[in-house]
Amino acid sequence: MEEGKMDENEWGYHGEGNKSLVVAHAQRCVVLRFLKFPPNRKKTSEEIFQHLQNIVDFGKNVMKEFLGENYVHCGEVVQLPLEFVKQLCLKIQSERPESRCDKDLDTLSGYAMCLPNLTRLQTYRFAEHRPILCVEIKPKCGFIPFSSDVTHEMKHKVCRYCMHQHLKVATGKWRQISRYCPLDLYSGNKQRMHFALKSLLQEAQNNLKIFKNGELIYGCKDARSPVADWSELAHHLKPFFFPSNGLASGPHCTRAVIRELVHVITRVLLSGSDKGRAGTLRLGLGPQGPRVCEASPFSRSLRCQGKNTPERSGLPKGCLLYKTLQVQMLDLLDIEGLYPLYNRVERYLEEFPEERKTLQIDGPYDEAFYQKLLDLSTEDDGTVAFALTKVQQYRVAMTAKDCSIMIALSPCLQDASSDQRPVVPSSRSRFAFSVSVLDLDLKPYESIPHQYKLDGKIVNYYSKTVCAKDNAVMSTRFKESEDCTLVLHKV
Numbered sequence: 439m440e441e442g443k444m445d446e447n448e449w450g451y452h453g454e455g456n457k458s459l460v461v462a463h464a465q466r467c468v469v470l471r472f473l474k475f476p477p478n479r480k481k482t483s484e485e486i487f488q489h490l491q492n493i494v495d496f497g498k499n500v501m502k503e504f505l506g507e508n509y510v511h512c513g514e515v516v517q518l519p520l521e522f523v524k525q526l527c528l529k530i531q532s533e534r535p536e537s538r539c540d541k542d543l544d545t546l547s548g549y550a551m552c553l554p555n556l557t558r559l560q561t562y563r564f565a566e567h568r569p570i571l572c573v574e575i576k577p578k579c580g581f582i583p584f585s586s587d588v589t590h591e592m593k594h595k596v597c598r599y600c601m602h603q604h605l606k607v608a609t610g611k612w613r614q615i616s617r618y619c620p621l622d623l624y625s626g627n628k629q630r631m632h633f634a635l636k637s638l639l640q641e642a643q644n645n646l647k648i649f650k651n652g653e654l655i656y657g658c659k660d661a662r663s664p665v666a667d668w669s670e671l672a673h674h675l676k677p678f679f680f681p682s683n684g685l686a687s688g689p690h691c692t693r694a695v696i697r698e699l700v701h702v703i704t705r706v707l708l709s710g711s712d713k714g715r716a717g718t719l720r721l722g723l724g725p726q727g728p729r730v731c732e733a734s735p736f737s738r739s740l741r742c743q744g745k746n747t748p749e750r751s752g753l754p755k756g757c758l759l760y761k762t763l764q765v766q767m768l769d770l771l772d773i774e775g776l777y778p779l780y781n782r783v784e785r786y787l788e789e790f791p792e793e794r795k796t797l798q799i800d801g802p803y804d805e806a807f808y809q810k811l812l813d814l815s816t817e818d819d820g821t822v823a824f825a826l827t828k829v830q831q832y833r834v835a836m837t838a839k840d841c842s843i844m845i846a847l848s849p850c851l852q853d854a855s856s857d858q859r860p861v862v863p864s865s866r867s868r869f870a871f872s873v874s875v876l877d878l879d880l881k882p883y884e885s886i887p888h889q890y891k892l893d894g895k896i897v898n899y900y901s902k903t904v905c906a907k908d909n910a911v912m913s914t915r916f917k918e919s920e921d922c923t924l925v926l927h928k929v
């Protein structure tokens with residue numbers, strides 16, 4: 439960043455999550471990511487710098503190793519003029535969704551992360567003039583816990599996302615239950631993946647966003663957001679998928695465009711485009727746990743039709759979904775098995791608080807930290823070292839369960855070379871694409887008790903409320919089995 443030249447008018451609000459807020463440069467292909475905090479919980483500049491540096495180090499030393507260097511963009515910590523940050527904060531305030539305003543942008547430290555704008559195709563420093571479509575997916579946890587420490591039988595049948603949906607709707611976070619199930623997306627089975635993506639398009643929540651030329655055109659901010667409009671989305675997408683064809687508008691056109699989008703995204707997700715040195719995933723965790731979630735409308739529909747559970751097509755090893763799932767599976771013990779180990783570390787730290795640094799609880803997230811994560815043993819020898827390894831693996835797994843995948847697509851001519859970028863065909867066009875992963879901030883050690891409580895709350899709510907009313911729920915998720923069958927055939 440050229441400090442003297444920072445002008446807030448060159449930056450615009452781009453998006454935010456629970457812990458950070460992102461602004462994008464109008465011309466250049468970069469974003470600034472600021473931390474956010476509750477109004478009365480201010481941190482010192484030094485603490486904020488260290489927090490951001492830890493995020494960068496964790497990306498470089500851990501996530502790049504696990505996921506591959508082409509997928510992970512760590513960025514750098516930058517120091518900005520305080521006046522610029524203050525003015526920027528005032529400028530963007532009105533664009534922030536109300537539901538995110540419980541936290542304030544950090545305007546006091548002057549530190550932020552500078553990252554490539556992942557809604558643009560990577561490899562370009564400057565924004566391309568060619569149109570660019572970008573789909574952001576937050577896939578969440580793609581497996582059902584296989585740990586023998588799980589005490590709630592329901593957790594072996596229904597995935598956390600599907601159970602959590604019910605609690606989220608009950609507490610007003612979202613308006614209606616989504617038909618999306620992460621296990622369908624991670625299945626590697628094209629039909630299931632199509633179903634998962636179409637379900638995300640129907641009920642995006644915070645799991646799907648679509649950007650055109652860097653601008654958000656689809657996705658909801660909170661439960662008050664208007665219902666998604668597919669015909670408007672199709673209007674935006676039509677020039678990408680049917681560039682020279684006078685496909686009439688109307689429901690037929692909308693369906694055709696959405697189908698193209700779903701098919702292209704599935705192909706990209708199954709591609710192993712990572713040709714970098716790293717990404718040789720050293721975990722090698724095999725498929726474990728059930729293949730399907732009993733609450734997924736897809737598997738329910740198959741059962742209604744008297745069919746067996748779908749074949750496990752499996753994800754290709756090079757693809758980002760496969761690698762992400764492997765990192766998620768570092769949660770070997772489930773929170774139920776992990777929590778007593780966390781308590782062991784806590785007791786140790788109460789006795790020897792000065793050891794917190796040696797144990798690398800708050801960093802540094804270096805090569806040594808990474809190496810310890812590769813120990814997959816689950817034999818508890820009663821030591822603090824064992825407990826600590828499992829705690830750190832759990833934090834990394836939780837990070838992978840909450841990250842997002844960005845797919846940028848740019849149309850390329852039928853015969854043009856793709857500048858060595860991978861290309862995905864659709865029926866009527868071709869796209870150069872890039873896949874990246876974002877929000878790879880290591881989950882804090884302190885969040886473990888919260889995770890433990892939340893887990894119990896999600897399962898108890900689901901078991902007591904939803905299972906008791908199973909028939910009623912069936913009718914809200916998909917009215918009739920024929921209806922669901924129809925949807926499966928259409929995609």
Ligand SMILES: O=P(O)(O)O[C@@H]1[C@@H](OP(=O)(O)O)[C@H](OP(=O)(O)O)[C@H](O)[C@H](OP(=O)(O)O)[C@H]1OP(=O)(O)O
Binds near residue numbers: 455644840881885
């Ligand atoms: O616990 P979950 O599964 O609800 O995930 C939280 C997310 O909610 P979601 O279910 O995706 O709507 C939540 O997302 P939203 O703020 O709801 O968009 C955050 O990503 C949160 O992470 P952090 O505490 O900010 O680091 C996430 O918390 P972590 O559990 O990943 O710490």
Ligand SMILES: Nc1ncnc2c1ncn2[C@@H]1O[C@H](COP(=O)(O)OP(=O)(O)OP(=O)(O)O)[C@@H](O)[C@H]1O
Binds near residue numbers: 460554
């Ligand atoms: N490098 C990037 N390029 C383009 N857009 C980005 C980039 N980083 C983040 N974003 C956008 O900003 C949004 C918020 O960022 P991010 O997910 O990192 O926030 P967060 O607060 O850490 O999220 P969470 O709620 O999961 O904790 C993302 O959903 C994405 O749309």
